[in-house]
Amino acid sequence: MLSIYELVSVLLCLGLVKAIRDILIARESGRIPSPPGAPRLPIIGNALTIPKRAPWEVYATWWQKYNSDLVGIYAFGHLSIIVNTRKAARELYERRSTVYADRPQLTMINLMGWDFDTSLIPYNDEWRAHRKIFHHNLNTWNAPAHHPVQLAQTEILLKSLYTDPHEFENHLRRYAASIALSIAYGYNVDSNTDNILKIAEEAIDMVSKALVPGAMAVNAIPALRYLPDWFPGTGFKQFAKRSMDLVTKMQDMPFAHVKRSMAEGTASPSVASSEIELINARGEGEQGEKYLKRALGTFFTAGADTTFSALLTGILALVLHPAVQTRARAELDQVVGRGRLPTFADRSLLPYVTAICRETLRWHIVSPLTIPHCPTQDDVYDGMFIPKGTPIMMNAWAILHNHDPDAFKPERFLTEEGTLNDDEVPFVFGLGRRNCAGMHFASATLWIMMASVLAVFNISKARDEQGNDIPVEVAYTDGMVSTSLPFRCSIQPRDHAAEELMEQIGDANV
Ligand code: HEM
DSSP: OOHHHHHHHHHHHHHHEEEEEEEHHHHHHHOOOOOOOOOTTTBBTTTTTOOOOHHHHHHHHHHHHHTOEEEEEEEEEEEEEEEEEEHIIIIIITTTTTSBOOOOOOOOHHHTGGGGTTTTTTTSSSHHHHHHHHHHSSSSTGGGGGGGHHHHHHHHHHHHHOOGGGGGGHHHHHHHHHHHHHHHHHOOOOTOOOOOHHEEEEOOOEHHHHTTSEEEEEEOGGGGSOOOOTSOOOHHHHHHHHHHHHHHHHHOOOOEEEHHHHHHTTOOOHHHHHHHHHHHTTHHHHHHHHHHHHHHHHHHHHHHHHHHHHHHHHHHHHOHHHHHOOOOOOOHHHHOSSOOOGGGGGGGGGGHHHHHHHHHHHSSSSSSTTOOOOOOOEEOOOOTTOOOOOOEEEEHHHOOOOSSSSOOOOGGGGGSSSSBBBOTTBBBBBOGGGSOOOHHHHHHHHHHHHHHHHHHHHEOOOOOOTOOOOOOOOOOOOOOSBBBBBEEEOOOEHHHHHHHHHHHHHHOOO
């Protein structure tokens, strides 16, 4: 044990080391080079060469070309940095996590009302309050409390796929949204035209457009926000107002629904109702409710699109890899049998199914450049200067796509004996203090969907009128959440036993 004297000395030394490091960084910053990058034009920098298609793949080639863990992109005097290696990602996001836990603040995000979202807010007290709510409800130990909701929604999904397989993409989208809204508010999405769902989807669509680099001039020149509404080129203001209206409704409507049903004694169990009870018991009042309402909004905005993207990739991988389906079914039949659907209790006995899910997350990464972090102070990494506030993006795609990257091989995640290895696809859910707050929950949703679909359906390429296979292309959108472009496939019950199981499930809520 250290004495108080020794402890104080250690703390003083640490403080001194940090102070000296800060002074050195400040003095050296003028001389230390920034991360290398593509050749730049005067003023606009790389603005014209920022890749529009699959930028993560282009940035990965820059890493090799400039032989640097970090590469820089300049546009109109603003630097952004891409982290292309595991070593640098671990060093900055984990070892220096207190410095790299902030998020860049874009003017348009605030004007559009998106400063409620846990994944976008600064590293401050409100963020800590949000993370507490997520932790309390979705950490490894508490996430299983939501298994009943996931199982019930999975049955609805299976029935929808059985009765209307062509609409599989819509069914998966509704499944991801229903699970998010159901655990957050106990709210049942009754169709793809559900009012709250429509509002939330439009709000997300608008913010995705505003986040495209270079899409909104006001992000580069914040003073534009003060121009009068009639001034040419201020269409962004109308856009922002529409978004603000949607974002407010998206948070207020389901929250009011929970409070009303709590007062009437009819509330379904949900994160909202249990956290409201806690807020009341602790006397946290308006401030507590405000933070809760905003964190709950994030359950949908951070959880629905991302989960949908992973689910769709899972189906795409199965269409293209019939041998993977055969091996998974052999495992499922042995462990689960043919008379029931898989449950979470089977999870530890189905390593191959779990390996398929991990490979799904690696094969196409849902958020290949993750969400930008930014440092709260000037910093130096490996002789490169990183100014305070610089947006830093981790290229998870580059980090996880190095050995035979395009092949879909669940075996990557298995030992020779067929058990799971220790590789849990880190990086896919980010790193450090701002890592994904719903990762255990999201992995569980992907797992139960894949296990259940594999247990009852054969997934194959769709056929045209002449009986020929319709080719399936692997093509993805380029946004912060990257999703497969629509593809066609056939989803049919495996056999009579699977049909019987489907008939036993209650009617889909469609
Ligand atoms: C397969 C599905 C999902 C994937 C791949 C995913 C991935 C990510 C990634 C890459 C980040 C950024 C991490 C970073 O900046 O280092 C993130 C943040 C976040 N995710 Fe997820 N996510 C998924 C599902 C979910 C779900 C279901 C929820 C909640 C219901 C959720 C809640 C969050 C939150 C709150 C943040 C922001 C964390 C912060 O800024 O402190 N995510 N996620």
